[in-house]
Amino acid sequence: MTKEEFFYAYKVLAQQAEEHILLESGRAGKICIAGVKPLVTMKALDGDTLELVWRDGAKEERKGEPLEQIAAFVQSMELDNLPELPDFQGGVIGFISYDYARTYEPIPQLATDDLHTPDLFFYLFDRWAVLDLEKEEAYFMALPERGLDVASMTSEWVDAAEVGLTNRKHAVESSAKGSVRIGNVDVSVTDTQFEQMVRDVQRYISLGEVNQVNLSVRQSKELTVDPLDMYEALRSFNPSPYMASLGSKEFAVVSGSPELLLKKRGAEMSTRPIGGTRPRGATPEEDVALEKELLSNEKEKGEHIMLLEQELIDFGQVCIPETVETNEFMVIERYSHVMHLVSNVRGTVLPGLSNATVIKGVFPGGSITGSPKLRTMEIIEELEPTRRGLYTGSIGWIGFNGDVELNIVIRTAYVKNGIAHIQAGAGLVPDSDPTAEYMESLNKAKALWQAKEMAETVNEEF
Numbered sequence: 001m002t003k004e005e006f007f008y009a010y011k012v013l014a015q016q017a018e019e020h021i022l023l024e025s026g027r028a029g030k031i032c033i034a035g036v037k038p039l040v041t042m043k044a045l046d047g048d049t050l051e052l053v054w055r056d057g058a059k060e061e062r063k064g065e066p067l068e069q070i071a072a073f074v075q076s077m078e079l080d081n082l083p084e085l086p087d088f089q090g091g092v093i094g095f096i097s098y099d100y101a102r103t104y105e106p107i108p109q110l111a112t113d114d115l116h117t118p119d120l121f122f123y124l125f126d127r128w129a130v131l132d133l134e135k136e137e138a139y140f141m142a143l144p145e146r147g148l149d150v151a152s153m154t155s156e157w158v159d160a161a162e163v164g165l166t167n168r169k170h171a172v173e174s175s176a177k178g179s180v181r182i183g184n185v186d187v188s189v190t191d192t193q194f195e196q197m198v199r200d201v202q203r204y205i206s207l208g209e210v211n212q213v214n215l216s217v218r219q220s221k222e223l224t225v226d227p228l229d230m231y232e233a234l235r236s237f238n239p240s241p242y243m244a245s246l247g248s249k250e251f252a253v254v255s256g257s258p259e260l261l262l263k264k265r266g267a268e269m270s271t272r273p274i275g276g277t278r279p280r281g282a283t284p285e286e287d288v289a290l291e292k293e294l295l296s297n298e299k300e301k302g303e304h305i306m307l308l309e310q311e312l313i314d315f316g317q318v319c320i321p322e323t324v325e326t327n328e329f330m331v332i333e334r335y336s337h338v339m340h341l342v343s344n345v346r347g348t349v350l351p352g353l354s355n356a357t358v359i360k361g362v363f364p365g366g367s368i369t370g371s372p373k374l375r376t377m378e379i380i381e382e383l384e385p386t387r388r389g390l391y392t393g394s395i396g397w398i399g400f401n402g403d404v405e406l407n408i409v410i411r412t413a414y415v416k417n418g419i420a421h422i423q424a425g426a427g428l429v430p431d432s433d434p435t436a437e438y439m440e441s442l443n444k445a446k447a448l449w450q451a452k453e454m455a456e457t458v459n460e461e462f
Helices: 003-014 066-076 098-103 150-166 170-174 191-206 227-237 284-296 298-318 355-362 373-383 434-443 446-461
Strands: 020-024 031-036 040-046 049-054 059-063 091-096 120-124 127-132 137-142 212-222 242-247 252-257 260-265 268-272 274-279 325-334 338-348 394-399 404-407 412-416 419-428
Touching: 003 020, 003 031, 003 127, 003 150, 003 227, 003 242, 020 091, 020 394, 040 066, 049 066, 066 091, 066 120, 066 355, 066 394, 127 150, 137 150, 191 212, 191 373, 191 419, 191 434, 212 298, 212 373, 212 434, 212 446, 227 242, 227 252, 227 412, 227 446, 242 394, 252 394, 252 446, 260 355, 260 394, 268 298, 274 284, 274 298, 284 298, 284 325, 284 338, 298 325, 298 338, 298 355, 355 404, 412 446, 419 434, 419 446
Parallel strands: none
Antiparallel strands: 020 031, 020 242, 031 127, 040 049, 040 120, 049 059, 091 120, 091 394, 127 137, 212 419, 242 252, 252 412, 260 268, 260 404, 268 338, 274 338, 325 338, 394 404, 412 419
């Protein structure tokens, strides 16, 4: 099964169900994961209760630290991976909200919680699909001892792929490079307000409290099409390493994130921080010139190094110290609208640590808070008017065998009550220009707004 067949099968099946998720490797990845109609939905809305909602409607509440409970629930399945199959062979798939950090860090309660995003939200499926991108082979898997017919699932997906490809909206691809006409959007802070926020950050830096702070702007606008159509448009022209489509009864997610928070295989773990951004050039020559300028810009390099040091500190808390290293340093990665400076950090987990402890040790990513992490999170809470919710949290999976893969949620639309909320930010240092940083924050959202416009235009034509 090709990647396109896999996606369109997922889309057809997802449109028939309220609850579904797709994790798609948009570039350089090895697998895609999809599930429809979960057996259990797990969510945490406060710091000490995990709610489980079963497919038949039954509910239960479990008291105690929710992420520890989820990690223990997954581990209790005691299912090891088979070496001949792809990495993900079952587990929970979902997200951790940025605000989950409030449950274990002393962050003040100042920003408005207007979206009421769950702190944790994960699906457990009794049937799921995994695509091996290199082999173009789809694997259909099920929990053991439930009497599930995997053969019927295979036929269901093959039939859905045929329907999906037949109904495919070709106009999405043909308009992929069209201009973006965003129009009016509601913003969480104006340019004038953002300028004052930058000045406040620079004052904190001058006082020696922080080295850098990442502040963000949320843009909101009505979405008039199915979020699945918006995701289809996004993947057609802006493939990213950690893409995700999620549907639930209360909200939807359309994500094209380029950034890794945590990849853990056995005891080995890695992260891939991003710090430093330039727009893509209009011509190849301009693109190369912008790359050279980014690589030689002392401000951007200094910012990147500060963020990299924060990641090394985080890894040092949960890894054997002598194993922590930077094995890639300030390489360029290109996307449809921007290019980034990226490094890679890896290490070996300390013996005896639970997955929940490891995740909390590196969450949220330092590249989207600043340095030092806790003080920057306090400043973010003071200056940003609304809680971040899913933005700068993590989407991914925790496997039955103990492996983990989580992204950092940027380049993402959180859709609730018919409104798409897209948030993006910029790293602020002493010589940051408020106008330039505000425009950078707005520009980082352009790919999502373009996907929205494309999907709505195609919907009108058809």
